[in-house]
Amino acid sequence: MIFFVKDTALNTLKTDLLVLTVDSKITFKPKMKIFNSQTNGLLKKTIARDNFKGELGETMFFSHLPGAPAERVLLVGIGDQKKLTSKAFMKLISTIVKQASGHKIENLALDVVDLAIAVSRDMSEKIGMIVSSFYESNYNFNEQKNHEVKASHQFKKITLLTESKSNFSEIKNLIKRFSGINQGVNLAKNLANRSANVCTPRHLASEARKIGKKSDKLTIKVIEEKEMLQLGMGSFLAVAKGSTEPAKFIIANYKGANKNKKPVVLIGKGVTFDSGGISLKPGAGMDEMKYDMGGAASVLGCVEALAVLEPKINVVALIPATENMPDGKAIKPGDIVKSMSGKTIEILNTDAEGRLILCDALTYCSRFNPDCVIDVATLTGACVVALGKHATGLLSNHDDFADEILKAGEKAHDRAWQLPLWDEYRAQLNSPFADIANVGGRFAGTITAAIFLSAFAENYKWAHLDIAGTAWHSGALKGATGRPVPLLMEFLLRRATGSK
Numbered sequence: 241m242i243f244f245v246k247d248t249a250l251n252t253l254k255t256d257l258l259v260l261t262v263d264s265k266i267t268f269k270p271k272m273k274i275f276n277s278q279t280n281g282l283l284k285k286t287i288a289r290d291n292f293k294g295e296l297g298e299t300m301f302f303s304h305l306p307g308a309p310a311e312r313v314l315l316v317g318i319g320d321q322k323k324l325t326s327k328a329f330m331k332l333i334s335t336i337v338k339q340a341s342g343h344k345i346e347n348l349a350l351d352v353v354d355l356a357i358a359v360s361r362d363m364s365e366k367i368g369m370i371v372s373s374f375y376e377s378n379y380n381f382n383e384q385k386n387h388e389v390k391a392s393h394q395f396k397k398i399t400l401l402t403e404s405k406s407n408f409s410e411i412k413n414l415i416k417r418f419s420g421i422n423q424g425v426n427l428a429k430n431l432a433n434r435s436a437n438v439c440t441p442r443h444l445a446s447e448a449r450k451i452g453k454k455s456d457k458l459t460i461k462v463i464e465e466k467e468m469l470q471l472g473m474g475s476f477l478a479v480a481k482g483s484t485e486p487a488k489f490i491i492a493n494y495k496g497a498n499k500n501k502k503p504v505v506l507i508g509k510g511v512t513f514d515s516g517g518i519s520l521k522p523g524a525g526m527d528e529m530k531y532d533m534g535g536a537a538s539v540l541g542c543v544e545a546l547a548v549l550e551p552k553i554n555v556v557a558l559i560p561a562t563e564n565m566p567d568g569k570a571i572k573p574g575d576i577v578k579s580m581s582g583k584t585i586e587i588l589n590t591d592a593e594g595r596l597i598l599c600d601a602l603t604y605c606s607r608f609n610p611d612c613v614i615d616v617a618t619l620t621g622a623c624v625v626a627l628g629k630h631a632t633g634l635l636s637n638h639d640d641f642a643d644e645i646l647k648a649g650e651k652a653h654d655r656a657w658q659l660p661l662w663d664e665y666r667a668q669l670n671s672p673f674a675d676i677a678n679v680g681g682r683f684a685g686t687i688t689a690a691i692f693l694s695a696f697a698e699n700y701k702w703a704h705l706d707i708a709g710t711a712w713h714s715g716a717l718k719g720a721t722g723r724p725v726p727l728l729m730e731f732l733l734r735r736a737t738g739s740k
């Protein structure tokens with residue numbers, strides 16, 4: 241799929257579908273006015289005849305307008321121009337995508353980028369929504385089906401029409417930026433959708449190596465179990481013990497800025513299948529635990545986007561990857577292990593494995609002297625209960641840092657919501673036998689999980705994103721969402737350009 245930006249006259253535009261927008265006052269923009277008279281005034285006449293009101297999402301199709309080289313023209317209402325919020329703009333775009341894909345259109349041109357979004361008036365937000373919506377529509381996951389898959393509809397060429405050339409270069413840059421981000425989103429979706437017998441820790445490592453070839457600024461290193469043992473990653477290795485698949489600790493080092501600049505560290509939970517271990521999960525829906533590497537998938541998605549876009553920033557991505565399986569060798573409830581930090585952990589529930597692998601990554605990352613650290617994990621079912629599938633849970637030891645992440649999420653339409661990390665919750669993790677327990681009882685499960693992690697992230701600015709609810713769609717249309725790649729990339733690219 242390719243995006244173009246053009247300011248050509250509408251009556252010279254050859255396309256399968258020309259999309260024109262009109263508000264509830266039926267205001268015609270300059271180019272549309274001319275186009276209307278070139279097409280015998282048919283647009284205006286039909287609007288009047290069929291009582292088209294220009295309400296948000298209202299549509300009207302024209303075929304073979306005399307004087308227009310476009311095969312079809314789709315008129316779409318935007319409602320009251322002053323009330324065109326970014327939410328309304330999103331609805332407008334999804335209406336266009338739905339209509340165009342319903343008519344199996346491959347090439348289309350649309351006149352939406354000049355529309356002023358109420359409050360923000362931000363070109364980046366508009367191009368972000370447009371590019372992401374077409375990518376989303378084009379995405380499918382059929383690689384593991386053997387029978388012939390009916391070629392699903394694909395958009396090929398999207399032309400963004402503007403009234404003037406004045407912001408061409410801005411729009412072109414934004415198209416590049418959001419295409420790169422969506423390439424990362426697609427990579428994250430593919431990894432999380434792939435079945436767990438294929439998408440193993442080894443597979444994640446080899447996918448990371450593939451991404452590594454895409455940019456000179458990127459180096460990939462994979463630490464094997466033997467070296468983990470030398471490093472003292474006792475907590476991570478404890479989880480890996482129950483699996484016959486060797487664990488991998490993947491490091492992607494992206495150097496886009498001066499080498500003295502402190503990196504942002506991203507850590508992604510890479511549990512390629514979470515059976516619960518000896519604290520076995522119930523059978524129903526266990527298949528979905530293949531997406532328990534959604535954090536790793538989104539972090540690798542960001543690495544992909546970084547390799548494509550090559551922004552001026554330093555980023556280190558760390559992925560502890562393992563399965564969580566029941567076995568004669570597996571950890572048992574009550575086992576006490578020593579983490580890389582030296583802290584001992586009483587494992588009361590082997591299904592709280594995410595925090596056990598993340599804590600060693602949080603200790604390991606200190607050696608990069610990070611500016612800040614964000615871990616991303618499908619960590620708790622409690623987060624799905626608290627926030628559902630709309631917001632990612634955010635917990636942090638630094639409020640300004642948390643605000644920066646929340647803002648990036650708002651901007652990228654990939655929102656997070658902060659939960660408290662108060663000391664009062666700490667007592668829930670007291671253990672009579674070890675320094676800390678790995679579970680904190682029935683209440684506030686998302687918070688106690690983050691409290692556990694915070695004990696290993698004391699020396700730097702740190703935030704934790706719980707994506708258990710946002711990384712995956714359940715139900716009939718189950719599948720990965722690619723979140724929170726848009727949030728993370730917005731965060732990173734803002735830092736890269738200093739527009740914090």
Ligand code: BES
Nearest residue numbers: 532589591592618619620621622679708
């Ligand atoms: N991977 C799960 C969390 C999860 C649940 C992700 C549902 C996506 C959807 C995690 O490892 C887990 O099992 N957490 C336990 C923690 C509990 C034992 C304290 C949970 O949420 O039940």
Ligand code: MN
Nearest residue numbers: 514591592593
């Ligand atoms: Mn678990």
Ligand code: ZN
Nearest residue numbers: 511514532594
């Ligand atoms: Zn898990």
